[in-house]
Amino acid sequence: MPDYARMYRFGVTPWEGYAKAAAPSIAAVLDREESDRTRPLGTALDLGCGRGQFTPELARRGWRAVGVDVVPKAIEAARRRAGPGVTYLVGDVTDLVTDLASVAGAPEPGSVDFFLDIGCFQGFDARARGGEARSVTALAAPGATVLMLAFGPTRLRSRIGGVSQAEVESAFTGWTLDDVRAADTAGLGWPMNRTSPRWYRLRLA
Structure with missing residues (x-):
């Protein structure tokens, strides 16, 4: 698993460049996600939100947007530029129910309608991936969806x-x-452009 705290400390955050370069394609994916929903849209949780590259866009679109990341410095930076309708929380996405228990502004179990994961799940080993999935399931409202961007496995997977x-x-x-x-x-x-990245959309059965 990449050491994200260390990467932020040394300014090695290539995913932030992707957020800007791929903004139109990400907007198109979010448009598709929202096309069959009624308003108000409900609660969206941005998993591994970092310094808030995508969470404000969710709020702009009408979601009650919550961003969560395990790196406190990233959340501090996100909060400094947070706009209306956005909440940022420090939490481990592999154990969110425990980490966010009694935290002000945290979504309740069974209340999240939409989960956005851009590059978070893909960085975990099998155990942590299972932890994220269990966290998402516990927080998910009936009919909730997950929209995930992930690289395919390559020989550079460990990095x-x-x-x-x-x-x-x-x-x-x-x-x-x-x-x-x-x-x-x-x-x-x-x-990274050789990793055959995919968008996955999942719905709670």
């Missing part, structure tokens, strides 16, 4: 992450994989 479709489905038991499609590689650079 940049990556998961297969089978690993996604294995972790999210009780969920239905509705859609899988190739992700835009603009802004990723080498070697």
